[in-house]
Amino acid sequence: MKRTSIKAPLIASLLTLALFGGLAEAASMSMDHDSVTVGGQSMLPSKDIIDNAVNSADHTTLVTAVKAAGLVSTLKGQGPFTVFAPVNAAFAALPAGTVDNLLKPENKGTLSHILTYHVVAGKLDMAELAKRIKAGGGKTELTTVAGGKLWAMMNGPHNIVIKDEKGTTADITTYDVMQSNGVIQVIDKVLLPKG
Structure with a gap:
């Protein structure tokens, strides 16, 4: 009887570890496959x-432009x-004929x-951008x-905007679209460098 009572807790512990490990692995797999x-x-x-x-379907113009600029291999690179x-x-929204x-x-x-x-360069998710904005005093x-330079700022408690060198401000409309080689932050304006 003593032998059984020693084995029973051991088996229960092993089952618990296996179950917890399996759940942790399943949770990890679920997190790896989360998509936006x-x-x-x-x-x-x-x-x-x-x-x-x-x-x-919202980025067909961007993809066409990336292909025309010869940047496909760059953005398929390791990054991040x-x-x-x-x-x-x-x-x-750009002036007529600009894209063409x-x-x-x-x-x-x-x-x-x-x-x-x-x-x-780098993987700047919303949390990292917010942290840098706070450290930079806004x-x-x-x-x-x-x-060139861009500036990220808070616009309210939960929205980040990106300002370009010409003073245009774009809202991030979809945050943290994670990629194998970085992150996409979807914006509602085209950013333009000075000159």
Whole structure:
């Protein structure tokens, strides 16, 4: 009897550990596969920025521009990158003919500069942006891959806005779209560098 009573707690402990370990693994797997819906499609954290963006109906103009600028391989790279990704409506709000003009082969350099102005090295999720804004006394300066500056600021207690060098302010409309090589923050305006 004594032997059974020693084994029973041991077996119960092992079962508890196995069960807890299994639940922890299942929870971890669930977290790894959490996705955000953007443009009617799930953005899977296991895919890279390009593989997710091409599925978003809200980012067809951005994807076309990225392809025309020759930036596909860059944004499929290891990163990590934070991409402030304007929706189609943001591009449509630019002066008539702007997008068509930028997509011309002779304007590839300008287009590339504008697009890389929307990219910051590192993985800046909402929590990290908010932390930097607080540490900066209400604003934080970000250096883009293009070498320009953007500023992140709070707009109310739960909304972050991004300001470009021309003074345009874009709202982040969908936060923390996690990617295998970074994060996408969806914005409602196209950001433009000075000059």
